[in-house]
Amino acid sequence: MSAHLAPIPELYVSHDSALKLKAAAAELKSHDLTRRQTCDLDLLMNGGFHPLKGFLTEADYDGVVDDMRLADGTLWPMPVTLDVSPEFAESLTLGEDIALRDQEGVILATMTVTDRWTPDKHREALGVFGADDMAHAGVNYLHNKAGKVYLGGPVTGLQPPVHYDFRGRRDTPNELRAFFRKMGWQRIVGFQTRNPLHRAHQELTFRAAREAQANLLIHPVVGMTRPGDVDHFTRVRCYEAVLPKYPAATTHLSLLNLAMRMGGPREALWHAIIRRNHGLTHFIIGRDHAGPGKNSQGENFYGPYDAQNLVKKHQDEIGITVVPFRQMVYVQEKAQYFPEDEVPEGATVLNISGTELRRRLREGLEIPDWFSFPEVVEQLRKTSPERSRQGFTVFFTGLSGSGKSTIANALMVKLMELGGRPVTLLDGDVVRKHLSSELGFSREHRDINIRRIGYVASEITKNGGIALCAPIAPYAATRREVREMIEDHGAFIEVHVATSLEECERRDRKGLYKLAREGKIKEFTGISDPYEVPESPELRVDTENVDVDSCAHQVLLKLEGMGLIRA
Ligand code: PPS
Numbered sequence: 379m380s381a382h383l384a385p386i387p388e389l390y391v392s393h394d395s396a397l398k399l400k401a402a403a404a405e406l407k408s409h410d411l412t413r414r415q416t417c418d419l420d421l422l423m424n425g426g427f428h429p430l431k432g433f434l435t436e437a438d439y440d441g442v443v444d445d446m447r448l449a450d451g452t453l454w455p456m457p458v459t460l461d462v463s464p465e466f467a468e469s470l471t472l473g474e475d476i477a478l479r480d481q482e483g484v485i486l487a488t489m490t491v492t493d494r495w496t497p498d499k500h501r502e503a504l505g506v507f508g509a510d511d512m513a514h515a516g517v518n519y520l521h522n523k524a525g526k527v528y529l530g531g532p533v534t535g536l537q538p539p540v541h542y543d544f545r546g547r548r549d550t551p552n553e554l555r556a557f558f559r560k561m562g563w564q565r566i567v568g569f570q571t572r573n574p575l576h577r578a579h580q581e582l583t584f585r586a587a588r589e590a591q592a593n594l595l596i597h598p599v600v601g602m603t604r605p606g607d608v609d610h611f612t613r614v615r616c617y618e619a620v621l622p623k624y625p626a627a628t629t630h631l632s633l634l635n636l637a638m639r640m641g642g643p644r645e646a647l648w649h650a651i652i653r654r655n656h657g658l659t660h661f662i663i664g665r666d667h668a669g670p671g672k673n674s675q676g677e678n679f680y681g682p683y684d685a686q687n688l689v690k691k692h693q694d695e696i697g698i699t700v701v702p703f704r705q706m707v708y709v710q711e712k713a714q715y716f717p718e719d720e721v722p723e724g725a726t727v728l729n730i731s732g733t734e735l736r737r738r739l740r741e742g743l744e745i746p747d748w749f750s751f752p753e754v755v756e757q758l759r760k761t762s763p764e765r766s767r768q769g770f771t772v773f774f775t776g777l778s779g780s781g782k783s784t785i786a787n788a789l790m791v792k793l794m795e796l797g798g799r800p801v802t803l804l805d806g807d808v809v810r811k812h813l814s815s816e817l818g819f820s821r822e823h824r825d826i827n828i829r830r831i832g833y834v835a836s837e838i839t840k841n842g843g844i845a846l847c848a849p850i851a852p853y854a855a856t857r858r859e860v861r862e863m864i865e866d867h868g869a870f871i872e873v874h875v876a877t878s879l880e881e882c883e884r885r886d887r888k889g890l891y892k893l894a895r896e897g898k899i900k901e902f903t904g905i906s907d908p909y910e911v912p913e914s915p916e917l918r919v920d921t922e923n924v925d926v927d928s929c930a931h932q933v934l935l936k937l938e939g940m941g942l943i944r945a
Pocket residue numbers: 777778779780783806807810819823824825827828848849850851852888890899900901902903907
């Protein structure tokens with residue numbers, strides 16, 4: 379049997395041992411895994427991350443960050459760390475076993491904690507991603523989502539995470555290796571993707587398989603990809619729609635539960651190692667593999683072919699051959715795709731970027747047949763209806779008495795007059811009565827209140843409705859959090875109702891400013907509590923010189939300009 383198809387070590391114990399260990403693990407301190415950690419654990423346990431035997435120790439982590447190597451010298455470019463809160467980390471003694479639970483509380487594994495340290499995240503960002511810039515999704519996750527302390531140590535696998543979706547299309551490395559053995563496939567080229575497959579991808583994969591004289595594994599990532607990507611449910615339906623266009627005897631589709639970091643060249647190297655573990659002999663690396671987009675200066679983080687070059691340098695050591703590809707473009711005169719460096723002279727080159735595709739979907743414009751398959755476009759249109767049929771949230775923020783609710787009410791009536799989508803008003807006072815009646819006005823309580831509003835608004839937006847929110851929402855960080863929650867599902871329009879404190883106090887409709895000045899109401903926004911003015915809201919309205927009706931109309935015009943409503 380070829381070495382690349384022999385079974386690979388997993389971290390699972392036998393079924394009987396797992397049952398016993400699980401019963402004992404219920405007594406252990408336990409950590410609830412994040413989504414990313416669940417993906418990482420899945421691949422640790424099933425051998426996708428071979429030769430790792432657990433979450434990185436401090437010495438391995440240092441080596442990976444600085445030189446892409448574990449302490450024993452093995453090539454490993456990406457930190458796979460168990461990040462936790464300082465409180466949880468401090469509650470542990472080194473050498474202690476902990477239970478690792480999924481989001482429903484099911485124990486998936488135990489881990490012996492051999493290492494605990496507070497990483498220098500600035501150093502990690504620079505070492506792993508080449509920049510400490512929040513515009514990079516991996517860096518943003520590192521600073522804003524990952525816990526402050528890392529735990530390291532060997533993992534004992536008890537059961538894989540349960541997947542309810544596309545079960546038949548998910549394969550562990552050993553399942554894939556067994557499949558290749560059964561089919562007699564010796565040479566297999568893998569194609570990694572986090573996007574729907576269009577004609578250019580199909581052409582690229584055909585050519586790669588031909589060049590490598592290999593069978594083809596379409597191996598899309600369905601764990602976590604770049605925020606804003608097409609969700610994996612839609613993508614898998616797209617892949618399934620394209621699959622019949624491939625020769626069945628030499629093509630296979632399998633889903634990979636990887637949490638990507640968008641780390642460009644280092645990530646490409648990591649992908650190659652993971653694919654080697656899944657039994658592949660060849661791996662396609664195209665333009666800007668695992669690219670994170672532009673940095674905060676508007677420049678690319680990595681060169682378009684840096685990833686190819688890095689993986690080529692290490693391909694022998696990994697044991698997989700890179701099949702490098704240039705960007706594929708459509709040549710109109712030939713009615714055919716070509717790598718960009720092989721385009722016949724003087725020919726007309728057509729291309730539609732990801733941004734342009736999203737614009738066309740958003741605005742309900744044509745997507746030509748030379749670009750994609752009608753079956754794929756149909757799936758994409760189902761998930762991304764044009765903007766005027768999507769849900770959205772208008773989030774008013776401003777001081778108490780600034781006029782948020784009044785404008786929001788006027789806007790609600792105007793939107794209802796237009797019709798087409800249900801409109802819900804989440805007014806500050808109303809929310810505090812129904813959703814947040816137990817909360818006060820400390821920073822902590824205000825944040826909880828705003829997150830609740832954000833959650834409800836995101837559900838409304840997801841379901842195609844219009845949410846109008848009108849809380850004070852004094853903190854920029856919490857407003858940003860809500861924006862992120864909602865932008866997963868539709869547009870978020872922040873409207874700063876910029877009435878000055880003096881004017882709000884002069885109006886003092888509810889008599890609260892007077893009480894606040896007298897010290898009878900504590901922590902009153904603008905008087906004894908902060909209000910962080912939004913720096914770049916979608917719209918700022920001035921209620922001091924403009925009447926309510928005109929303010930609401932300004933919002934309506936903004937929505938029209940964004941393609942969200944058709945007046
Ligand atoms: S927050 O900060 O966004 O959670 O506030 P919010 O939920 O919008 O609630 C604001 C309304 O509560 C009344 N109120 C106070 N506001 C600010 N600070 C203090 N301490 C306070 N105590 C009561 C006030 O009437 C706000 O209503 P609006 O509609 O904004 O005037």
